[in-house]
Amino acid sequence: MSLAGFQHALCELIASPALCRRLAASATSAASAAGEAGEDGGVLGRYALTEREERRLLAVARQRGMATNCTLYRANRLSPLRSFLPRTCALLGPRLRAELDAYLEVHRETDLEFRREIEAFGRSLLGRWEAGEIPIPALPEVVAFELAAHELQSLPRRDVLARLEAESGAGPSRLHPLVRVLRFRYDPAALLPPLVAGEPLPADLPEGEFFLLLDARSDEMTSSALPLALGRALSGLGGPGGPPLLRQDEADLAAAGLVVRG
């Protein structure tokens, strides 16, 4: 079905200003643009197109409206990232544009679901940080914080609570499913507020081991600092190598609703 090929080709152009420019600058005839080409291959060559569809694509690649389409495409993909990863975007600062370019170059496929886009961008940043390509020491913990916050806000709270009630009582202790414990190398009380306020980070961010509790058990999600020992115990709960909870601590945490059985 050539209409399908036309739609795929048009969308590939919208997603890639560079491809648009290449097509616009290519040979003036549709045939030479669509045919087998040199190193970069024919821009339209891999699509089954009618001659009219080739002419249409060549024509639109040369129109200024394609710059608008490309900008809107980029803005539509950036918008949820800015909305749901605002601290990450602020921390990246002027690097955001380049990081977005790198991400979009690899992740051409998108969908209507913000959550997948946000997680994919977060993973992309973490991968590039681990590879030493983003020299921002605090990046992983800010990304992890915002991904966890978004995940908690996306959970079906009523369903989770109903399931928890049905399962309660059996099994080992574990964190409440609407709670997350995050470990920080930089004090989150000093790191996170400036990123929200759009202010520069202090040059002397306190370093060490810090824990933050994200709590979505009630309508409004809250975050609070945890004492070191409690943070270590909760973050290792249920996992290998984590320090065990003392019986009294476990009882206190269960009474506070942070730890559940099941």
Next chain:
Amino acid sequence: MITLETSAPRPAEPSAPLTRLGVGVLYNPALPDFLRSDLDALDYLEVIPEMFWTDRGLGGGEGADRFREIEATVEVLDLVAAERPVIAHSVGLSIGSADLFDRERIEQIARWHARYRFPWHSDHLSFLRMGGPDGHEIHAGLAVQVPYDEEVLALIAGRIRAVQERVATPFLLENNVYYVDLPEQEMSEPEFLNRLTRETGCGLLLDVHNVYTNALNHGFDPHAFVDQLDLGTVVEVHVAGGNELAGMYTDSHAGPCPEPVWELLGRVVAGAPRLAGVTFEFHASYYPLLGPEGIRRQLDRAREVWAAAG
């Protein structure tokens, strides 16, 4: 599973005038407080249903397995639905996609219609989803125009009938905004819209800001465009504002409507006997600019224009 539409008998689409609802607003994430405090300003609320659920996508199961409701936003919707009619204005059917037609999404709209009793529902005359490898889909990133050709008309008409058969309330399609001209189209946009509505019984959701935007960018007279339309098919009108981006005027829903959009609205309502609703759209980021009073002013202006046109 990606399926192609099958031919189906033409359904009986109600052609009688719908109950005139009045003036409403399209829901956005900035609105919950306004809806709680100023619901009296609205005759109805229009919602993009995709904002109220997450979707695991094609192959992601059926019903609640695939579409998981977002509790906090559905609670707001339920509050409003107890007081006002709710209209569904979908963005995800992608009715113009050549290689993808998502029947499970239609079933989801049918389920929501059973719950909220939409007086009508609508989607866009465009495509934004495409078939990808291994049953996955590719998303275009924005609603992309379709060529106004016979082949596309037949494709979309078949899909409209499939929607009409499953969702027992009138279905409307919205005219699209476009930033590039596709050469060698077989029909003009008004001709395409007139034939589509005539051949399927589908109603037209005429977005007059889209007409205004296209007219500015492509150099035609928006009033002459409206005069070429069969306004008897118009059930709903969208009004909005916009701004410039990359050298074009865009349908960005940027705050209040420009004056020419009100003039165009007046021309449309004067000739649209089945018109049942005028919806003001704005992007959530413009809520601080508009505020509750600004939204009320836009809604009041829409009422005035409608009343003046008789």
